[in-house]
Amino acid sequence: MNDGLINQIGICIERGKVNKASPYPGDMVGEDGSDELTRKALSDGIGPDLILQACNSGMQRIGERFSRNEVFVPELLMAAKSMNAVMAHLKPYFQTGTVKAKGKFVIGTVAGDLHDIGKNLVSMVVEGNGWEVIDLGVDVKMSKFVDAVKANPGCIVGLSALLTTTMTNMSKTVQEIKAQFPDTVVIVGGAPLTSITAERMKADGYAPDPQGAVAFLNKVSMSWKNEIIA
Amino acid sequence: MSNSDQLIYKEQDACEVKINFEKLVIDKNEIGISLGYSAGKTPSYFMNMIDEVVEKLSLYCKPRGGYKIFNIDSPRIKPDGIYINNTFYKMDKIITGQIKKSEKVAVFVCTIGSAMELWSKELFSQGNPMLGYIVDTVASAAIESTADYLHNIIGNVMLNEELKITNRYSPGYCNWSVTDQHLLFSLLPENFCGISLSESALMLPIKSISGVIGIGRNVKKMKYICDKCGVQDCTYRPYFLAMNKRRHFKIKV
Numbered sequence: 182m183n184d185g186l187i188n189q190i191g192i193c194i195e196r197g198k199v200n201k202a203s204p205y206p207g208d209m210v211g212e213d214g215s216d217e218l219t220r221k222a223l224s225d226g227i228g229p230d231l232i233l234q235a236c237n238s239g240m241q242r243i244g245e246r247f248s249r250n251e252v253f254v255p256e257l258l259m260a261a262k263s264m265n266a267v268m269a270h271l272k273p274y275f276q277t278g279t280v281k282a283k284g285k286f287v288i289g290t291v292a293g294d295l296h297d298i299g300k301n302l303v304s305m306v307v308e309g310n311g312w313e314v315i316d317l318g319v320d321v322k323m324s325k326f327v328d329a330v331k332a333n334p335g336c337i338v339g340l341s342a343l344l345t346t347t348m349t350n351m352s353k354t355v356q357e358i359k360a361q362f363p364d365t366v367v368i369v370g371g372a373p374l375t376s377i378t379a380e381r382m383k384a385d386g387y388a389p390d391p392q393g394a395v396a397f398l399n400k401v402s403m404s405w406k407n408e409i410i411a
Numbered sequence: 412m413s414n415s416d417q418l419i420y421k422e423q424d425a426c427e428v429k430i431n432f433e434k435l436v437i438d439k440n441e442i443g444i445s446l447g448y449s450a451g452k453t454p455s456y457f458m459n460m461i462d463e464v465v466e467k468l469s470l471y472c473k474p475r476g477g478y479k480i481f482n483i484d485s486p487r488i489k490p491d492g493i494y495i496n497n498t499f500y501k502m503d504k505i506i507t508g509q510i511k512k513s514e515k516v517a518v519f520v521c522t523i524g525s526a527m528e529l530w531s532k533e534l535f536s537q538g539n540p541m542l543g544y545i546v547d548t549v550a551s552a553a554i555e556s557t558a559d560y561l562h563n564i565i566g567n568v569m570l571n572e573e574l575k576i577t578n579r580y581s582p583g584y585c586n587w588s589v590t591d592q593h594l595l596f597s598l599l600p601e602n603f604c605g606i607s608l609s610e611s612a613l614m615l616p617i618k619s620i621s622g623v624i625g626i627g628r629n630v631k632k633m634k635y636i637c638d639k640c641g642v643q644d645c646t647y648r649p650y651f652l653a654m655n656k657r658r659h660f661k662i663k664v
Binding site: 204205206207250253254255258259261262265292293294295296297298301302305344345347350373 | 540541545
């Protein structure tokens, strides 16, 4: 019975079904969404870690479909929205430490650039994948990124830019973070970037889209876990 | 309507022209394609959102645009750029190759105003990112259409002088440094068409386009070909492959 409920939450995440009132997706109209099912699961005594695991599986599946070009940003956004409905219920458990986020992800649009849609999309999808996101906003100065790394040891940093001019600022920011915190992992993304430019600015990773960022973060998180086990 | 009817005002030889909102072409199918879907395959839930946004577009989209014509200084075109008003604009051969036969150049700017971006931001902050994303995508289509409209007006004006025009090219694309925005904007009256430039060369309102169009007796508009550019993993390349159209740039998230 519990397995069925857990699986159903995962399906709601994958399909982007937020709640009963949501008309999306069309073939699930009138059915409970992740919101109602999570409430029910918690009241049935299902552990929040199991719910989170189901959510991550759902996000993983939609992410894989995104990578295969079977779905696009809109479906990914709906999945993230559905995931956020779950996270609203799980928030108290994160606060008490009953469940733990996969890690901290500090993100911001670099100085000189005011574009935030791409950054917001990445934030939502990353958060939906079980990471704690610290969003520094737009036009973020180098010193603010450095302060955020200082305040959040072990975090991964994501730098976003839409303008080619701000790529210079992005490069300087990567260098400054690396100079002060050589072990901090930095990932970059945005329309003017390519894997080549990311490599040139000595970033650890490049994400062409939100799911690319999640895949990178999960890979880093996994390698950290393996190091601990070893 | 004659071309002079389209003139709103002229200042320092820069002409702001009337951009008729009703004439903007917003193709919902193309919006679906820019979201990632094949033509006609956008899921109905998202298509309904596109309909909803396009229906309200006239309330939020306030297109403005204008241009100023300059003679290209001698030497007209070098392989690595052009001289306009005694200033050298370093450009890639992707652009100079297309405009090398130009005698004049139109420096243009256009915008749809800031209401769409504010609407999108509001939706994101209200927890409706899907609709916010659609608003932003529709806004991108609207500014592209505004630039197309202005491009046609400039083409018609030049046709009266028996001159032809080229494609449009913008700083930040085709290896033309976006820092040249400052030089380009210095050729136009301050706050022309309500557009200003930040220190980092960001146009405000964000949904704005600036650039140059070559003018001459022996120039022509070419089909834009992405494979002339060396950036293989460019964000825009899949879109243009899907569209298989002549457009040479598109604003995206």
